[in-house]
Every structure is written in C-alpha cells, then in structure tokens.
Amino acid sequence: MSDKPFFVGYLPVPGPLRIFLLSVCVVLIGGLAAAGYIMGVTQDDPGPGAFRFDYGRQTVTGVVEMTPYPVIHVTKGNDRIKPGDSFMMTAGGKSGVDSRAMPLNGQLAEVSGIILERGDLYMMQLRGGRNGLKAAEGDAPEIVAEPQGRWQLTGEICDGKCLAGAMRPGRGLAHKACANLCLLGDVPPIFVSSQPVLGEEFLLVTGPDGTRLPRAAYDYVAQFITAEGEITRRGDLLVWEIDTDTIKVTP
C-alpha cells in the first residue's frame, strides 16, 4: 500500500519512475558489458600447442612401429625433422591411422602431413590415404626398445592430438569428453608428467605388455593422478605402460 508511482505496462511510465528505470537500464547494460569484459579477459592461456601450418607440409621417411599406437622413427628427415627423431601419427579429426600403419609395422615408410607441436611434443596429422603413409624402398633398421624400469609418475592422461594443439585448450576436465572421443578413435594418448622423466615431460601412455590404454583408465583421463608402470625408450620417445591397478587421484 503506497502512493509510489504505479507501473502498468500498456500505459505511459509514471514520471517519478522514469529516472529510476533509466538508471536501471544504464546499470543493466553497463553491468552486462562489464561482465562480458571481465569474464573474457580472465580466461587462462591455453598453452603453446598448435598446428604448424606455417611449417608447410612435412614429408619424411622412417620405420613404422606399433607401440601399439603408430609411431615413426625417422631415418631420412628434412630441414625440420632430423633422422633419429620419433613421433606419433594421427589422421584428420578424432581418428588414428592404425589401419594404415599396421600393414607397415617394422617396415620403412614415407609419411607426409602437418605437424602439431607443443614444446618437445610433436605429432604428425597425415594426409589421407597413400599420400600420407606409404611403403618406402630400403631396409628398415631394427628399433631397439630400451627398458628404463618401473616408475611412479604424477600427472594427467590426455589425448595427444588436442594436447599438441588441435584444440586450445586441449586438456583439463572441461575437455574430458572430447579427449575420450579422441582416444576411442585411436588417437595416441599422452601422459603429461608434473616432473620431467628422463628429460621428457610428455610420454606415450599404453596398457601393460604393449596393449592399448585400458578402458579402466578412461575414467581418469584429464584428472591429476599418480600411477606406476614400466617405461621403455623407443627411439627418442618414452612409452609408459601404465598399471591401472595403481592409479590414484591426486588431490
């Protein structure tokens, strides 16, 4: 019960109420603008990973190895990729290149595609079909696996492609479903260690005895975890065979 101005939608706004409503309009529009600015400028840096289209298409030759995820150990490089380098391979989108790489396991092959790079981690997104991966002439040198012992590591399981720069940001819990989709599509998984391991921050992570990453590990993707497993050096790439029974979420 009051004599204050009474607003009826289909009638002109009472005079004394106009100033108040005008103030509310200014506050509303200004507040929304300010909220947009503050929320926008406080987003975190997604990190250095990116597609390196500026490098152009890269073509090298090397030995294909199924770890079980497809890796190539370079024997004949170019200006950017040197012999002795090892890197993972993937196809366009959320797909791996397993079906193309398996017939060439242990053989010499020529690969061609675009590099994704994040610090020491790099991966090649191959061109489609035989343009991206085809057998090469010559004898393939034997790739010797060098066991490095059992290690307990702390860090995060990610899909290698998004982490390497296909998505920015490409890690974290908000990205978990996307990472799972990539892993289900055979994109190689990567473990991002909180401490350098044998000089490396990124390790290819697999299941025990050369199996694929077990489904049990998918629940822990994008979480900060501690787990144990055997590390093997293959070329200049570290492969960690995670023991899923030892996985613990780290607070």
Next chain:
Amino acid sequence: MSVKYTPVQWNRNKWIYDGVMLAGVAAFLWIFLYITPEVLSYEPAINPQIHNARAFGACAFVMLTIILCIGPAARLNRRFLPLLYNRRHFGVMTTFVAITHAGYILNWYFAFSSSNKYVGLLYANSSFGQIAGFPFELFGIFALICLLVLATTSHDFWLKFLTPPVWKRLHYLIYAAYFSVAAHISLGILQDQQNHVFTAMFLVGAAAVIVLHLAAWWSERGDAAARDGAWIKVARPEAFREGFAKITRLPNGDRVAVYLMEGQLSAISNACAHQNGPLGEGRVIDCLVTCPWHGFQYDVRSGRSPAPFTEMVPTYRLRLEDGVVEVHPDANPPGTYVDPLPLPEATPLPQGEPA
C-alpha cells in the same frame, strides 16, 4: 488482457524493455567475442569456437541470474516491478543464447569423430561414479531442455491451455534449470580455472539469487492464522486506504487481497488469472483493481474482468467483528459477486488532541 491470441501484443514499453535487454546482451557478447581476444593476446590464441562457446555460455548464466533476481527484487522493492513486465521475452532470449552455446560445444568438441556427435555427447564420458570428471554435459543438456520447455510454453496460449496454476508450477522449472547450470559450471569450466575471477563472479551471481530469495521470503513471512475454517483477521478499518489493498494469508497458503474502494471493502484472490501476479500489490485504476505485473483488471466486487474480457478470480466474504475486518477462508467460485462491506464512519477525534 486480450480477447484473442496474437503472437505478441506489442506496446511501447515492451519495445523499450526488449531493446534494453538486447542492448545489454549484445554488449556482453560483442565485448567478449571481439574485444577480449585482443586484450588477452595469447599466442597461439584460444580456439575461436571455444572462445565463442564460453562467451555464449557465460552470457546465458548471467542472463539466468538476472532473470531469477528480478522476481525477489520486485517483491522487496516495487520499483523493480517493470522489470518483471516482459521477463518472458528475456527468458526466450536466454534460451537462444544457451542454444548457441550448446551448438558451439556440439560442433567442436563432439564433431570430427566417426561417431554421431549427439551419440558422442552421451557416451564419450561415462564416469558417473565420481565428482571430478563427472559428465557435466548432462547438467547442461537438462538445463537446456528446461529452457526450451519454458520458452516454448511462455506464450499466453499455453497459459490459458494449461491453466495458470499448472503453468506457474511448470515455470518453476527455471529453478531446476538454474541449479543444473550451476552444477554444469561447477563440474566443468570451474575445475580447470587457474584465474579464479570467473569463479568469484559465478559465486557472487549464485549468492545474489539465493540472498534475494531469502530476503523476499523473510520480508513476506506472515503470521497465517492457525485456525482452519474460522474467520481470519485482516486489519482494523482505519488501516485501509482508498484504492489500495491489504494482503492476508489464509491457513491453506492462499492469499487474499482486501481492497478499499469508494469507502467499501471487497476481497478477491491475490493471484491474478493471467500469471498469478500479486493483485494486492496493484491498485484501483478507473474503478478496477489493476495487476502490477501486466495490467490485467478486475471488478473488485465480482472478481470479473470488464467485458469483453473473460478472466475471473475467486472472491471472499468479509465481516466486521469487534472493530476488526475479517475474511472467511472459503473462496467463492471465480466471478461470484459479493456485496461490499461498508466501513463504519470514522469517529471524529476530539478537538485539540493529536491525530
């Protein structure tokens, strides 16, 4: 109030309302989408698709927060009532912004896979047994479904078809949507934040909604009469003012608006037949009780809208007992005429005494 359905019964105030809200939303989105990437200067930048998804998602949350603050703010201070007037349009805008957010997410995170993106959305993350890593997308899907239901049924056609009580209960889904959005944000983007400014803004927004609702509830808590079926005290006659009402809560939770018009008292339901707006917070204009929300009008003696309109609200019986106006808690059928209760002549004060 209307005798026929038209898509929107536009008037000048609605145009202004929608214009202001659109300007606010446009300002938010334009600054987030086009200004902040320049300010951030990350090299390489956040993916445009992710940046856009965040912009629309954050905007939808802020819009929902504003929507839920308008109601209690108007109950605490009636000067905010005009913000309630066209809130449905703001709600529909929110739904479109939320759909855009969902579109960016679906066509980025769940695209490029051999799986159908809608199927991928549902099965990619099945970690239901844990809090960290829980598929928070499900909360977003639920909130979006709620918003779609609310936007679809926001038109007066649905109000009439479903009846106001059912429509009103259905539209309480906005609270389910908000809680779901809060869970979506808490288990999603907040888990990855290094910069906690957004977290702070999220908490401030959610706290504003909770505090305003508690404050409105506290200010309106009434001492409902304990006796069921008995006459309920309203107020002494001198407490009434011409053209205004006093609101009384009945034991069953309903509220009655007792109006003084032309020296006589009449009681009608406090809930407007349109959207359950608080009729007792309105006033008499042109001999008709006028709802403060959308201006629906009723004859206070019969609870009927003037012809050709057909809306009706229940009426109540009044009596004067021991110098106190009382209302009977049993409602008459909507539109039932009740003779108004004349107020006794005020006893003139003796000369020289203070009024």
